[in-house]
Amino acid sequence: MYKDKSEVVFSDDASALIQKIIRRYPDGRQKSALLPLLHIAQAEFGGWLSAPVMDKVAEILNIQSIEVYEVASFYSMFNLKPVGRCVIEVCRTGPCWLLGAEDIVKYLEKKLNIKEGQTTADGVFTLKTVECLASCGTAPMMQIGQTYHEHLTCEKVDEVIDHYKNNTEGTISHWSKDKIKA
Amino acid sequence: MSRQLLLEHINTPGIRGIKAFREKGGYSALEKALKTMKPDEVTEEVKKSGLRGRGGAGFPTGMKWSFLAKPDGVPRYLVCNADESEPGTFKDRYLMSHIPHSLVEGMIVSSYALGANTAYIYIRGEMLYVYHILEEAIAEAYEAGFLGKNILGTGYSLDLYVHPGGGAYICGEETALLESLEGKRGNPRIKPPFPAVKGLWQSPTVVNNVETIAAVPHIINMSGDEYAKIGIGKSTGTKLISACGHINKPGVYEIELGVPVEEFIYSDKYCGGIRNGKKLKAVVAGGSSVPILPGEMILKTPTGEPRLMSYESLSEGGFAGGTMLGSGGFIVMDEDTSIVKNLWNFTRFYHHESCGQCSPCREGTGWMEKILHKFMDGHATLKDIDLLWDIQSKIEGKTICPLGDAAAWPVASAIRHFRSEFEDYVRNPEKIKDIKHYYRLNNLQPVS
Ligand SMILES: Cc1cc2nc3c(=O)[nH]c(=O)nc-3n(C[C@H](O)[C@H](O)[C@H](O)COP(=O)(O)O)c2cc1C
Ligand code: SF4
Ligand code: FES
Numbered sequence: 001m002y003k004d005k006s007e008v009v010f011s012d013d014a015s016a017l018i019q020k021i022i023r024r025y026p027d028g029r030q031k032s033a034l035l036p037l038l039h040i041a042q043a044e045f046g047g048w049l050s051a052p053v054m055d056k057v058a059e060i061l062n063i064q065s066i067e068v069y070e071v072a073s074f075y076s077m078f079n080l081k082p083v084g085r086c087v088i089e090v091c092r093t094g095p096c097w098l099l100g101a102e103d104i105v106k107y108l109e110k111k112l113n114i115k116e117g118q119t120t121a122d123g124v125f126t127l128k129t130v131e132c133l134a135s136c137g138t139a140p141m142m143q144i145g146q147t148y149h150e151h152l153t154c155e156k157v158d159e160v161i162d163h164y165k166n167n168t169e170g171t172i173s174h175w176s177k178d179k180i181k182a
Numbered sequence: 183m184s185r186q187l188l189l190e191h192i193n194t195p196g197i198r199g200i201k202a203f204r205e206k207g208g209y210s211a212l213e214k215a216l217k218t219m220k221p222d223e224v225t226e227e228v229k230k231s232g233l234r235g236r237g238g239a240g241f242p243t244g245m246k247w248s249f250l251a252k253p254d255g256v257p258r259y260l261v262c263n264a265d266e267s268e269p270g271t272f273k274d275r276y277l278m279s280h281i282p283h284s285l286v287e288g289m290i291v292s293s294y295a296l297g298a299n300t301a302y303i304y305i306r307g308e309m310l311y312v313y314h315i316l317e318e319a320i321a322e323a324y325e326a327g328f329l330g331k332n333i334l335g336t337g338y339s340l341d342l343y344v345h346p347g348g349g350a351y352i353c354g355e356e357t358a359l360l361e362s363l364e365g366k367r368g369n370p371r372i373k374p375p376f377p378a379v380k381g382l383w384q385s386p387t388v389v390n391n392v393e394t395i396a397a398v399p400h401i402i403n404m405s406g407d408e409y410a411k412i413g414i415g416k417s418t419g420t421k422l423i424s425a426c427g428h429i430n431k432p433g434v435y436e437i438e439l440g441v442p443v444e445e446f447i448y449s450d451k452y453c454g455g456i457r458n459g460k461k462l463k464a465v466v467a468g469g470s471s472v473p474i475l476p477g478e479m480i481l482k483t484p485t486g487e488p489r490l491m492s493y494e495s496l497s498e499g500g501f502a503g504g505t506m507l508g509s510g511g512f513i514v515m516d517e518d519t520s521i522v523k524n525l526w527n528f529t530r531f532y533h534h535e536s537c538g539q540c541s542p543c544r545e546g547t548g549w550m551e552k553i554l555h556k557f558m559d560g561h562a563t564l565k566d567i568d569l570l571w572d573i574q575s576k577i578e579g580k581t582i583c584p585l586g587d588a589a590a591w592p593v594a595s596a597i598r599h600f601r602s603e604f605e606d607y608v609r610n611p612e613k614i615k616d617i618k619h620y621y622r623l624n625n626l627q628p629v630s
Contacts (some may be wrong), residue, residue, distance in 0.1 A: 026257075029364070035307065035345070054368035071348070074348070074350065074368065077347070077348050093470075094270070104340065133308050134274070136427075137511070179310075
């Protein structure tokens with residue numbers, strides 16, 4: 001995609017939001033804004049963080065690129081490889097498991113014809129499994145962008161997939177695009 | 183026994199907004215504290231209330247606050263731990279998404295008590311939608327003059343910000359959380375120094391759970407002494423319990439501490455009994471990290487008394503015969519549950535979430551996961567049970583942070599109470615292929 005960070009340009013809205021967030025931390029502590037910035041970067045640049053994008057974030061925060069890489073690779077929400085427009089994150093932890101999460105993952109694998117961790121050939125869906133999302137009372141569940149899909153059954157999974165299959169909004173990110181505008 | 187404080191107004195339309203919240207008495211504690219009390223008097227009320235940390239460890243909140251170092255000219259910080267990622271726990275998300283102002287008001291009153299002029303709410307990244315709900319509530323509070331410079335003309339100033347994590351269970355550990363808030367990997371710090379002396383950016387810092395902080399305005403309104411009358415013994419006040427697993431009515435319940443466990447599981451007011459008329463097999467009472475107990479042991483203490491939902495009663499019997507209230511994540515398992523398979527899942531979780539700094543935790547969790555996998559594959563031997571026991575005993579107490587213990591306890595307790603099930607899988611490996619079946623949804627079509 002980008003050859004280097006000079007080609008990476010945040011939208012005006014995102015740039016304004018980034019400056020607002022950096023001001024929340026004391027002078028000289030701007031590195032603290034790294035996690036929110038990575039979320040915004042991921043929302044702006046196709047749902048994943050390429051090296052040039054991370055280099056750009058480092059430049060904005062006036063820190064070394066390695067400080068960004070080591071953080072991005074530590075946290076599970078940041079995708080370091082390209083993903084589909086819609087990343088499905090199914091909870092696989094104990095309480096969801098007790099209520100059928102394993103079968104939901106299998107059903108999705110079969111339906112999308114991919115394995116966990118893979119992206120469909122048309123680039124629409126990526127299937128991820130994640131740890132407890134604090135929604136165990138409505139298990140089994142999965143997250144897409146900001147939305148929790150709960151009490152899953154095969155029928156419900158079908159509905160959700162149908163909905164996103166026809167999505168034309170572009171990448172569904174954790175930090176939703178309308179919240180970058182605000 | 184159903185005193186409601188935190189969730190009293192949860193069904194009020196519009197309670198997410200400041201208008202409905204104020205109509206229900208919201209922000210009255212803020213006015214009372216800032217206008218009529220000195221900061222130390224607020225701390226004193228919290229001490230009297232007996233409030234204990236709701237994040238898992240149950241440390242007395244007033245005492246924690248009084249440990250905060252107050253060197254001249256150094257800023258102090260309050261950081262709210264909204265990282266809620268302990269499997270089985272979903273109370274903080276519930277409270278924040280429905281009544282965000284209860285946390286905002288609590289943050290202001292608590293910051294005032296601590297003399298903090300900047301405070302942060304560190305929320306799990308996965309809950310970004312709640313991040314935006316909190317941002318809206320904070321904006322409303324600024325607008326109303328409850329945040330910012332010279333709050334209500336009292337001369338006290340506070341800025342409050344929300345900060346999103348990036349997806350890492352370990353960032354719920356308070357020093358990992360502070361590292362993460364500084365824009366680093368979530369590696370727990372070696373203690374001492376404790377955050378009360380050197381915390382965020384090396385300044386004195388208090389870290390408290392969402393529910394702890396949300397309880398503070400109620401204490402100020404009713405007085406610490408009155409709050410202490412709720413509950414039982416040293417377990418004062420109300421507690422949010424998030425109940426899940428094989429029960430009829432999963433959800434978040436605010437209980438007065440001291441409700442009998444049996445009532446909590448079987449009464450229609452709470453969990454409503456076990457699903458599909460099944461029998462109770464086991465309970466993990468305080469989030470995945472606490473020891474698992476068989477049904478009969480969670481209902482009765484070792485002396486045969488009914489067990490209560492309180493810090494003391496749940497831990498009666500010590501490690502061999504009791505468990506912990508922990509975070510209030512109450513996971514119920516019915517008679518069809520495979521304890522071994524569930525343990526494999528939890529152990530896989532801890533292996534995945536280990537930050538990797540300490541060898542016993544990094545390596546030990548991986549070994550335990552592999553050995554448990556052998557049980558799943560039908561290749562385990564009886565010696566593997568002893569090996570598991572040996573490994574967990576070499577993690578516990580030998581690591582920088584308590585994640586090591588949290589990974590060891592479920593293994594120790596599962597072997598202690600369900601050893602015969604491990605042996606059964608060794609002797610009858612053909613049973614293993616049926617385990618999956620226990621996890622099948624009733625309404626799920628077969629998947630080939
Ligand atoms: C691995 C680990 C994860 C934790 N996760 C959380 C969490 O998600 N939320 C929380 O409030 N406390 C969590 N804690 C406990 C915190 O370290 C800390 O004790 C707590 O935030 C203090 O607040 P309290 O006194 O109000 O409970 C965790 C501890 C450990 C060791
Ligand atoms: S116990 Fe585990 S999670 Fe905690 S610091 Fe050590 S390696 Fe990291
Ligand atoms: S285990 Fe899936 S949300 Fe908690």
